[in-house]
Structures are given as structure tokens and as C-alpha cells.
Ligand code: ADP
């Protein structure tokens with residue numbers, strides 16, 4: 413059942429991320445096509461343009477690699493690292509997704525302790541929650557990711573300026589297939605809660621019509 417759920421969520425993730433990825437890949441392709449058309453016309457190409465083309469190709473390749481690593485099925489693999497590094501690796505993807513809908517992403521990297529985490533799972537949690545936050549907001553809204561210490565616990569806080577979660581829905585939150593969206597799967601949060609549980613982290617939630625805050629609290633060593 414868990415495996416089925418993870419599979420469905422990955423499909424959901426693939427769909428939800430496709431627009432962001434398409435945008436990130438189309439930009440370098442447009443640049444490269446422009447340079448190639450110019451080179452064909454001029455029968456020559458300056459070295460600096462070749463360098464730009466290689467850079468753009470490397471960037472696009474990196475984005476695809478990142479995307480595939482999210483979609484791959486892997487056993488839980490805990491390693492000691494900083495959540496900040498995981499967030500930094502996701503920032504361009506979430507940034508692209510936010511930009512597509514005219515929203516802003518802010519990241520406050522706090523000074524935090526390292527933790528034993530499965531970085532692939534934390535990435536998925538981050539992405540599922542970021543997508544929910546972005547889906548809840550109007551253009552111009554801001555999504556803010558912060559890390560900080562609370563005693564010995566490391567906190568990952570995800571804050572949106574969306575429409576909030578109605579009180580009557582709160583108890584259903586995280587139940588598989590609970591969705592209020594026409595095309596929702598209702599699996600994103602269920603996966604987040606199971607990832608948090610595997611990391612022995614608690615998820616605290618505050619929501620009003622001004623927005624929603626998820627605080628994921630990882631117990632200290
Ligand atoms: P889906 O996004 O496919 O609907 P999720 O499991 O990700 O499924 O979320 C379940 C439900 O929880 C959403 O349909 C929505 O009603 C609510 N929800 C989750 N995150 C937020 C948020 N940041 N702001 C408002 N509502 C949210």
C-alpha cells in the first residue's frame with residue numbers, strides 16, 4: 413500500500429513539476445537555437461558563444477538529473493547532513509515553479525545542526541508542501557522557507573500567504589485521497605506525514621485566511 417501510494421505521488425509530482433521543468437529547459441533551448449541559426453548564417457561561431465551554449469546545456473542537464481532523482485524509487489537512506497543543503501538544491505526548482513505563477517520565494521537559511529535524514533524524502537516533502545503553498549496563493553503571494561533551532565530541535569518552516577485551510581478540514585489533513593482540488597490526488601500531504609514519521613519529526617500547523625504555516629520539527633540528537 414505504501415509503495416502504491418509513493419508511486420501515485422511520484423506520478424502526481426511529475427505532472428505538477430512538468431510545467432516548471434518545461435520552462436527551465438525551453439529557455440536554454442531557445443538560446444542555443446538562436447546561436448546555431450546565427451552560426452549557420454555567418455558560417456562561423458565565436459568561442460564565447462560556444463561556451464554559453466555548453467553552460468546552458470549543462471544547466472538543463474542538471475535540472476533533468478535533479479528531476480529524475482525525485483522520480484526514482486529508492487529505499488530509505490539516512491545520512492547526516494544539513495537541511496540547508498537540501499533546500500539549496502531545491503531552490504531553483506521551487507523558484508521556477510513560483511515564477512511561473514507570478515509568486516515569490518524567500519529562503520531564510522538559519523544556523524542549524526546537521527541531522528540524519530534521507531535527502532530524497534526531504535526533497536519530496538519540501539516540494540509537495542511548496543506546491544500546495546503555491547496552489548493556495550494568488551499571484552503576488554510569497555512562499556517562505558526558513559530553518560532555525562528550537563532548543564535541540566531543527567525546525568523547517570514553510571509559510572504561504574494563501575487562502576488557508578478551513579477548520580472543518582483540519583482533521584482530515586494527511587488522510588490519503590483527501591483533496592479539495594478539482595484535479596488533486598490528495599496524496600501530497602499523506603506522503604509528507606509519512607516522511608516526517610520516518611524521520612521522527614512532528615508537523616505543527618497554523619492556518620488562517622491570511623495563510624498557512626507548516627513547522628516540521630526534527631528532534632535533536
Ligand atoms: P492535493 O494537493 O492533491 O489536493 P494534498 O495531500 O497535497 O493533496 O493536500 C490535501 C488538501 O489539503 C488540499 O486539497 C488542500 O485543501 C489542503 N492543503 C494542503 N496544503 C495547503 C496549503 N498550504 N494551503 C491551503 N490548503 C492546503
Ligand code: MG
Pocket residue numbers: 540543544600601
Ligand atoms: Mg498537493
